[in-house]
Amino acid sequence: MRRERTDAARNRAKILAAAEAIVAARGVQGLSMAEVAAAAGVGVGTLYRRFGDRSGLAYALIDAREREFQAAFVEGPPPLGPGAEPAERARAFLRALTDRTVEQLDLLLMAETAGPTARFGGAYDAYHAHLVMLIGLARPEADAYCLADALLAPLAAPLLAQRLRGCGVAVERVKSALDELLAGVLAR
Template sequence: MTRERTDAARNRAKILAAAEGIVAARGVQGLQMADVAAAAGVGVGTLYRRFGDRSGLAYALIDRREREFQAAFIEGPPPLGPGAEPAARAKAFLRALADRTVEQLDLLLMAETASPLARFGGAYDAYHGHLSMLIGRLRPGADAHCLADALLAPLAAPLLAHRLGETGIERVKSALDDLLDGLAG
């Protein structure tokens, strides 16, 4: 793994701080690359080389919270972390993921809709692997791979944003609990 140069790390921190400030003041729709570059005191080219586009910048803004969430379900206390039964862990995981998605919904919407497959890879793979493992323990012999996708689908940012207008997040969590209860049979 190559280590980031000191000046590059400093620029990254300035860029992310500027972007966070713009999102706080204007919302995600106000996040323009030229404005971020100006606020950070870097060239627009530096921003594009570093993040690619607005969705890359959105993912970078999401990253800190994402790392905290992953640490919680990998090594945190039960029921989200190790030590609880698979059904309890899966419920805690999906509920925490629902809250985590709502917390940064606008950024996730931007990031997940940048391209047809933008949602998949990275964090999704971590969620999918974790949930597949829990489902495999909960119901050996089940198609844990496809069941994990089915349980993660309602938490896609575009669908969740669409549903939140008519369905509160607690209703979504309750429906996911019902699905897991069915798996636990």
């Protein structure tokens, strides 16, 4: 794989920081390629060559956070990372995933509704495999594969957006419900 040039990496970081600031201030709908380019101090052509279009830029924003999140649960400190008991890690994971989803809810909502199976693959597969492993360690006799899907379902961006914004459910309430669901899954 070819390494990214230093100036290209610097531009990418500036572009992503500018795009994050715009999304934080005005939401995904406010994400304009021309504004991002101006805020980052790069040409619009650079932005289009690098990301293709607005959705490519949105996916790059998701990817940057996603890499940080996956590093935290794969190799970070416990309880999210290795070193804690499987049940404790699963609880920390679901709570951190809730925060991670809420943090980029509009971007994830756009990504997860792009097509019928847009939510699945990539990050979902990593989350699913992680939970399958943890459930399998905590309850070897359980159907970890299907139970992992049950634990991830409440964190689908469209459902979470509806509960938080449409129904006024607090994030802590979602986390508490996931704690209860996990306790039921891990009960013998």
